[in-house]
Structures are given as C-alpha cells and as structure tokens.
Amino acid sequence: MKINFFTQTPNFKSTGRNYVAANGDEIGCNSWLFRDDLEWNKLAKYEAEHFKNRDKVNIVMFAAADGSEAYSKIISLYETFGEENRNKAEKFFPIMAYDIDNEILKAANSKLINTCLSDRLELQMKSENYENYFEETSQKLDIPNDITLQRQKTLKAKDILTGNVKFSYGDMFEKIKELKDNSNTILMCRNILGYFTNDKIEQFVKSVSTALKTGSLFAVGDHDSKLFDIQKCIEKAGFQKVLKNVYCKI
Numbered sequence: 001m002k003i004n005f006f007t008q009t010p011n012f013k014s015t016g017r018n019y020v021a022a023n024g025d026e027i028g029c030n031s032w033l034f035r036d037d038l039e040w041n042k043l044a045k046y047e048a049e050h051f052k053n054r055d056k057v058n059i060v061m062f063a064a065a066d067g068s069e070a071y072s073k074i075i076s077l078y079e080t081f082g083e084e085n086r087n088k089a090e091k092f093f094p095i096m097a098y099d100i101d102n103e104i105l106k107a108a109n110s111k112l113i114n115t116c117l118s119d120r121l122e123l124q125m126k127s128e129n130y131e132n133y134f135e136e137t138s139q140k141l142d143i144p145n146d147i148t149l150q151r152q153k154t155l156k157a158k159d160i161l162t163g164n165v166k167f168s169y170g171d172m173f174e175k176i177k178e179l180k181d182n183s184n185t186i187l188m189c190r191n192i193l194g195y196f197t198n199d200k201i202e203q204f205v206k207s208v209s210t211a212l213k214t215g216s217l218f219a220v221g222d223h224d225s226k227l228f229d230i231q232k233c234i235e236k237a238g239f240q241k242v243l244k245n246v247y248c249k250i
C-alpha cells in the first residue's frame with residue numbers, strides 16, 4: 001500500500017468517502033464530474049473517429065465510484081455526436097461500470113449524485129443544456145462517512161444517463177480476467193492503480209495487455225502516476241499514448 005494522497009491532502013469534489021478493504025487499506029472513493037485529468041470532448045471525438053467502422057463499442061469502467069465518471073462519459077459522447085446523430089453515440093452504451101465498495105455502489109444506483117459548485121459549472125460548460133441530463137430534487141443523498149461539501153447540491157440523473165450505464169459489484173483484478181475483447185473496447189480504470197504497490201500495478205497492466213486486442217483503448221488517471229511511471233509501464237506492455245492518460249493497444 002502506498003501513501004494515500006486523498007486522505008492526507010483532501011482533493012475531492014462530489015465524493016470523499018474512504019473504502020476500507022478487507023486487509024485494512026483505505027482507498028478514497030473520490031470522484032467528480034468531468035474530472036480534469038481527461039480531455040473529455042477530445043477523447044469522445046477521437047473515439048468517434050477511431051471506432052467509426054464498428055457497430056458496437058464496449059466501455060468497461062473499473063473503480064467507477066459514485067457515477068460521476070460514467071455520467072461524464074455519456075454526456076461527452078452525446079454532446080460530441082449531437083442531437084441528429086444520437087444513435088451513433090448509443091453504440092457505446094450501456095457502460096458496464098464496476099466498483100468494490102457496496103456503499104458507493106448504492107449511491108451510484110440511487111440515480112442521485114452529490115455535486116459541488118465546480119461540478120455544476122463543469123456540467124454547464126461541457127453540455128449544450130445540462131437540464132437534458134440532471135434535474136433538481138429535494139431528495140438528499142447520504143453516503144456513509146462522506147465529507148460535507150460547501151454549497152453541496154444533490155441532483156437527480158435523468159434516464160438518458162441512468163439508462164446507459166449498469167453499476168455492479170466487481171473486483172477489477174478478477175473482472176479483467178473475464179474481459180472478452182474484439183478490438184472494440186474502451187477500458188477505463190482511473191485513479192485507482194496509484195493506490196497499489198508497483199508490482200501489483202505492473203501485474204494488472206500485463207493482464208490488461210493480455211485482455212485487450214489491437215485498437216482497443218485503456219484510460220488511467222493522474223493519481224495513477226503520482227508515485228509510479230505508469231506511462232512507461234503501459235507502453236512497455238504494448239500500448240501507444242494517443243491522448244492525455246489514454247493509450248491504444250498496438
């Protein structure tokens with residue numbers, strides 16, 4: 001286990017709960033809408049072009065947390081394809097999203113999400129009309145052991161989001177062995193590897209390389225490179241960097 005930056009220096013937005021693993025390790029469930037370590041719209045454009053000849057693309061998301069990441073992905077794909085090409089975005093759905101923490105899964109499956117001011121600003125900037133995706137609600141989302149945010153607001157995700165993602169329990173170290181790819185996968189496993197030892201990261205990246213075929217994509221996050229050269233490790237395993245934190249299997 002490495003130093004947990006998120007508990008030492010809080011750097012959270014919509015969620016700050018810690019998941020405690022069976023061996024006592026603490027892992028932050030921190031996540032937020034349009035987390036700023038991915039170029040969301042650029043990535044959606046890249047994916048549209050890269051997979052243009054594919055009828056179906058499978059997005060698999062490990063460590064999905066409260067749903068912020070899956071919702072950001074759905075919104076950026078819909079916004080990139082636009083109203084008139086909606087059906088083209090839909091070949092990327094449903095996103096299969098997994099997490100190991102039952103409390104955060106309960107939150108993700110509640111259709112509610114806690115947001116702070118900057119989440120809501122990002123949402124406005126990244127979408128033509130954010131009311132297409134979320135609505136105001138008087139319901140409150142209580143996540144056990146979560147932090148209290150300033151100007152927090154619970155929003156309700158609309159069917160256009162909740163209908164395009166399936167949140168389930170899953171341990172990424174097991175799930176990666178079951179992944180079936182036909183060069184049409186986008187594997188998002190972001191801001192979780194950085195919590196593990198270098199050996200464990202290397203072993204996981206090797207499993208990803210075995211599972212993914214040429215042309216499939218693998219995305220990580222900034223937290224994964226804080227104490228480890230994740231880029232070198234991923235490139236050594238047969239991937240090429242195509243965008244910030246995004247790699248293509250060669």
Ligand SMILES: C[S@@+](CC[C@H](N)C(=O)[O-])C[C@H]1O[C@@H](n2cnc3c(N)ncnc32)[C@H](O)[C@@H]1O
Pocket residue numbers: 019027028029030031032035062063064065066069098099100101104170171172173189190191192221
């Ligand atoms: C820091 S959050 C990352 C959230 C999101 N991917 C992002 O980048 O914003 C880490 C998440 O990983 C989950 N997690 C921890 N160990 C896991 C495992 N072995 N398999 C799947 N999820 C795991 C935690 O419960 C937590 O929700």
